[in-house]
Amino acid sequence: MIKKMMWILVSCLMVLSLILASCGTTETTGGAEEDEGDDKVIITETETGGTKTEEKEETPVSSNEPQYGGTLSVVLGGDIMGFDEGTTPDYWDVAGHLTHDELLEGDWAQGPAGTGKFTWATNDVYRWDSKSGALAESFEIIAPGDMIFHIRQGVNYGLNSNSEASRLVGGRQMTGDDVYWNIDRWLNIEGSQVARSARDMANAIVVTQLDDWTIQITVPTDQAIYLASYLVDWCSVIPPEIVSTYGNMNEWQNSVGTGPYFITDYVRSSAVTFERNPSYWQTDPVGPGMGNQLPYAENVKYLILADASTREAAVRTGQIDVYFGVTVDALENLTGTAKDLIIKQGIPAASSSIGMRTDKAELPFSKKEVRQALMMAIDYDTIIEEYYYGEAQLPSFPIVPEPELMDAYLSLGEAPEIVKELFSYNPEKAKQLLSASGYPGGFKTSIICTNPMVDYLSIIKDMWAQIGVELEIVTEEIGAYNSRWASRNYDEMFYTLWPSSGTYVRMLALTGTGVGQNLSFINDPKVNETKSKMLEAFAAGDQAEVDSLFKNLMPYVLEQAWCVQSPIPYTYAVWWPWIKGYSGEYSPGICNEFRWAKYIWVDQKLKREMGY
Known part of the structure; x- marks a missing residue:
C-alpha cells in the first residue's frame, strides 16, 4: 500500500491563514496532567491514571437548554501575530474575532443551528446572501456596486475595569462617525488587508456618511467582490481614541472593541485568555436559546500548542474542547482512546x-x-x-x-x-x-x-x-x-x-x-x-x-x-459532547475563525459526569 504522508498540511503554510491541523501519533493512553504555572500550558500524557479510562460508561445525557458559565478551550498551532487589523491582516488577528465586531458577519441563523443553508465549515464564503447584520444592522444594494449600510444604534464598547485602555473609552456608544473613521483607516493604513489585497478598490471607492447612522459605499462593479470580502465582513471597528492615544492597538492590553469577550491575559506562544463581556449587544438568533443575551461561556481560552502530538493529547484528555483540520490518520489516533468525541467530516477550502x-x-x-x-x-x-x-x-x-x-x-x-x-x-x-x-x-x-x-x-x-x-x-x-x-x-x-x-x-x-x-x-x-x-x-x-x-x-x-x-482529502472537526449548540462550524463569515464561540455553551454538569 502506498504510504500516506501529511504533505498537504505543510503546503498550507503558504495560505495566509492559521492552520489548526494535526499530524503525528503517540503510543500512550490515559489522561493528561495540565500545569498552568506562570500561565504556561504544558500538557503531558501518563501511562497510568488520568481523567479517562477505556472502560467508560455510556456518555451521560444532559439538557440541551443553553446555560451560562464554563470555559471553552480551543487550540492554535501557531502564535498570535497581532491585535490590530490595521497592522496585522485579519486572519492573523484571531483574538480580534472575539473582541471586536465587523459591519456584517456570516448569518448564524442560516447555518446548522438554523436553516442549514451554510455549514460555516470553511472561512471563504464570499456571498451577499450569506451575511447578516452585525455593527451594520442592515444593508441594501441600491445599484450594482452601490450599497447603503444602516449602522446599529445602542452598541457600546465593552468596559473592562481592569484595562486602562478600556477605561479610557469608558464603555461609550459606538457611533456612525466611528465606523466612517474605521473605513478610512482600513483603506489608507498600509498594513490593513484592504490596502494589501484590494488596492484598486481602495483607490476607487467613494464613502459617504449620509447621516449619523447611515453610510453609503460605492465601488466600480468589478471591485464589488472586494467590498464584500475585504471591507464589510473582514475589518472590525475600534474606538478612534485608542489610536490617538496609543498610536495603534498592537499591544493586547490596548484591545478595546464591541465584541463578546475581553482579552484578560496573553502569554506569548502559550495561551490567550478571554472573559465574557457582560454588556454585549447581540442576542441568540435561533434555536432553544433564541433571544438570550450572548455569549454563553464565561471564558474562552486559546491554547497555543505547536506540537501535533501535544495537541492530540490535549484533545484526548478533554483539555481541548474543539479541534479542526483533523486528517484520517490523526482521527484514528484521537478516537482510539477518546471514543466519545463527536466527529464531522468536511473538505478544505483549497487543494x-x-x-x-x-x-x-x-x-x-x-x-x-x-x-x-x-x-x-x-x-x-x-x-x-x-x-x-x-x-x-x-x-x-x-x-x-x-x-x-x-x-x-x-x-x-x-x-x-x-x-x-x-x-x-x-x-x-x-x-x-x-x-x-x-x-x-x-x-x-x-x-x-x-x-x-x-x-x-x-x-x-x-x-x-x-x-x-x-x-x-x-x-x-x-x-x-x-x-x-x-x-x-x-x-x-x-x-x-x-x-x-x-x-x-x-x-x-x-x-x-x-x-x-x-x-x-x-x-x-x-x-x-x-x-x-x-x-x-x-x-x-x-x-x-x-x-x-x-x-x-x-x-x-x-x-x-x-x-x-x-x-x-477530507478533514474532520471533532468536539466533546459537553459543547452544545455546535455542529462543526469553523468561520461564520470570511476569515472569522472562532467567532462561533459566542453562540455555543458548555454543559458543565455533563462534563463533570463524564469525568473531566
Missing part, C-alpha cells in the same frame, strides 16, 4: 495540484493535448483508495466541492465525456496524445516542491514514467518555496496550494498575476469574459447568476487541463 508554465510556447505544457495526457497517465482511483484511504474527492480544481459552492461546482457525474476521460486511467491514450503533439518518446521536465510533498509526487513520477515523461523532483526549503509561490517564479512545474475555492467569483485560479494566483499562467478570452460577467452579477447581488455562469464554463475549463489535479 494542492500541479501548476505549469502554459504561457511558454517552447514547453510541452503549452499544448492542451500534452496536459490531457499527463492527467490520463495518473491512476486517480488507486491514489484515492491507497494513498487517501478512500477519503478524497475529484475534481478539486478550480474549486472544491464545498457545500456552499455546489451550485457552481461541476461534478464528474455531470461532466461531458471528454472531461470524465481525463480522470480515467488510460496510459495508452496518453501516449497517443503525446505522439500526436510531437513527443512520441515523451519528454523531461522538473517540478519544484517542499520535502513533505515528495512522497505524493514520487507516485506521479512513477506513473508518468510509464508514458515516457521523466520528472525531476526539486525540493526547496519553505522560505524559498513560498517566495516562488508569491512571485510565480518557476520555469516549468510547481506543486502548490491553489487559491481558496471561495475566490471563484474573482477567478484567482484562472486569471491575473497577483500573489499566489493563476499558477498556470492562464490567459484565455473565454475565461476573462465570463469573469467580467460574474463580477457584474455579484455587484448586483445576483448569486444564482454568478454560480450559473461559473458552472457553465467548467466543462471548457476542465477540458483544457490547465492544472494537473490532485484529489482533495
Whole structure:
C-alpha cells in the first residue's frame, strides 16, 4: 500500500491563514496532567491514571437548554501575530474575532443551528446572501456596486475595569462617525488587508456618511467582490481614541472593541485568555436559546500548542474542547482512546495540484493535448483508495466541492465525456496524445516542491514514467518555496496550494498575476469574459447568476487541463459532547475563525459526569 504522508498540511503554510491541523501519533493512553504555572500550558500524557479510562460508561445525557458559565478551550498551532487589523491582516488577528465586531458577519441563523443553508465549515464564503447584520444592522444594494449600510444604534464598547485602555473609552456608544473613521483607516493604513489585497478598490471607492447612522459605499462593479470580502465582513471597528492615544492597538492590553469577550491575559506562544463581556449587544438568533443575551461561556481560552502530538493529547484528555483540520490518520489516533468525541467530516477550502508554465510556447505544457495526457497517465482511483484511504474527492480544481459552492461546482457525474476521460486511467491514450503533439518518446521536465510533498509526487513520477515523461523532483526549503509561490517564479512545474475555492467569483485560479494566483499562467478570452460577467452579477447581488455562469464554463475549463489535479482529502472537526449548540462550524463569515464561540455553551454538569 502506498504510504500516506501529511504533505498537504505543510503546503498550507503558504495560505495566509492559521492552520489548526494535526499530524503525528503517540503510543500512550490515559489522561493528561495540565500545569498552568506562570500561565504556561504544558500538557503531558501518563501511562497510568488520568481523567479517562477505556472502560467508560455510556456518555451521560444532559439538557440541551443553553446555560451560562464554563470555559471553552480551543487550540492554535501557531502564535498570535497581532491585535490590530490595521497592522496585522485579519486572519492573523484571531483574538480580534472575539473582541471586536465587523459591519456584517456570516448569518448564524442560516447555518446548522438554523436553516442549514451554510455549514460555516470553511472561512471563504464570499456571498451577499450569506451575511447578516452585525455593527451594520442592515444593508441594501441600491445599484450594482452601490450599497447603503444602516449602522446599529445602542452598541457600546465593552468596559473592562481592569484595562486602562478600556477605561479610557469608558464603555461609550459606538457611533456612525466611528465606523466612517474605521473605513478610512482600513483603506489608507498600509498594513490593513484592504490596502494589501484590494488596492484598486481602495483607490476607487467613494464613502459617504449620509447621516449619523447611515453610510453609503460605492465601488466600480468589478471591485464589488472586494467590498464584500475585504471591507464589510473582514475589518472590525475600534474606538478612534485608542489610536490617538496609543498610536495603534498592537499591544493586547490596548484591545478595546464591541465584541463578546475581553482579552484578560496573553502569554506569548502559550495561551490567550478571554472573559465574557457582560454588556454585549447581540442576542441568540435561533434555536432553544433564541433571544438570550450572548455569549454563553464565561471564558474562552486559546491554547497555543505547536506540537501535533501535544495537541492530540490535549484533545484526548478533554483539555481541548474543539479541534479542526483533523486528517484520517490523526482521527484514528484521537478516537482510539477518546471514543466519545463527536466527529464531522468536511473538505478544505483549497487543494494542492500541479501548476505549469502554459504561457511558454517552447514547453510541452503549452499544448492542451500534452496536459490531457499527463492527467490520463495518473491512476486517480488507486491514489484515492491507497494513498487517501478512500477519503478524497475529484475534481478539486478550480474549486472544491464545498457545500456552499455546489451550485457552481461541476461534478464528474455531470461532466461531458471528454472531461470524465481525463480522470480515467488510460496510459495508452496518453501516449497517443503525446505522439500526436510531437513527443512520441515523451519528454523531461522538473517540478519544484517542499520535502513533505515528495512522497505524493514520487507516485506521479512513477506513473508518468510509464508514458515516457521523466520528472525531476526539486525540493526547496519553505522560505524559498513560498517566495516562488508569491512571485510565480518557476520555469516549468510547481506543486502548490491553489487559491481558496471561495475566490471563484474573482477567478484567482484562472486569471491575473497577483500573489499566489493563476499558477498556470492562464490567459484565455473565454475565461476573462465570463469573469467580467460574474463580477457584474455579484455587484448586483445576483448569486444564482454568478454560480450559473461559473458552472457553465467548467466543462471548457476542465477540458483544457490547465492544472494537473490532485484529489482533495477530507478533514474532520471533532468536539466533546459537553459543547452544545455546535455542529462543526469553523468561520461564520470570511476569515472569522472562532467567532462561533459566542453562540455555543458548555454543559458543565455533563462534563463533570463524564469525568473531566
